[in-house]
Amino acid sequence: MRILxxxxxxxxxxxxxxxxxxxxYSxxxxxxxxxxxxxxxxxxxxIAVIDLGLPKLSGIELIRQLRAEAFSFPILILTARGNWQDKVEGLEAGADDYLVKPFHTEELLARLNALVRRSAGYASPIIESGPVQLNTAAQSLVLNGQTVSLTAYEYKVLEYLMLHSGAVVSKIELTEHIYEQDFDRDSNVFEVFIRRMRQKLDPDGTLQPIETLRGRGYRFNLDRNKI
Known part of the structure; x- marks a missing residue:
């Protein structure tokens, strides 16, 4: 997931x-x-994390401008101002949640995770599609009740595909949302990740959870069950 x-x-x-x-996060x-x-x-x-007390353009004005230009990614406010009026102003400007400084990093991470999954239509941290269960809080994968080990980048790719289940995701889109800097888009890195995940998710070839659409990208295509 790419965060500002x-x-x-x-x-x-x-x-x-x-x-x-x-x-x-990228x-x-x-x-x-x-x-x-x-x-x-x-x-x-x-997703974005925005402080309210910013120079040049305040956090409130930044949020208002982004929403006025129809950017819909979730926004979490960070603020040292604990009064309710500032919180209300931030939410009414278009923010989705707020956190008052000082804060615990674990709470920030939990709130970000919740905002990302809700923006994709999930209320639970567990994304379940058929026998596949991806726990976005623990960053773990369970297949038919058994834990499956994923590398960090395999998890990133699978999480993005499952959060966009049913949609075609191009290599360029994956690159932009997973890597912080420009990446060699002609490399076969995603083919390697996809091949590994297919072997782990579908060793006998019966589920076929990840489709390759030649020239277009990939699609996670198991029936989606929001919980």
């Missing part, structure tokens, strides 16, 4: 970038509202 962090305090910004990267960072607006307009984001 807009925070003017360098130590907190770097700490957030480190924690989120360790949890598998992280873009901005130090003021104008830079945040640029990232929001130009990058294919899955």
């Amino acid at each position: 962090v807009v925070e003017d305090e360098a130590p907190l910004r770097e700490q957030l970038q480190s924690h989120l990267t360790a949890k598998g 992280v873009d960072v901005a130090e003021d509202g104008e830079e945040g607006l640029y990232f929001g307009r130009e990058y294919p984001l899955d």
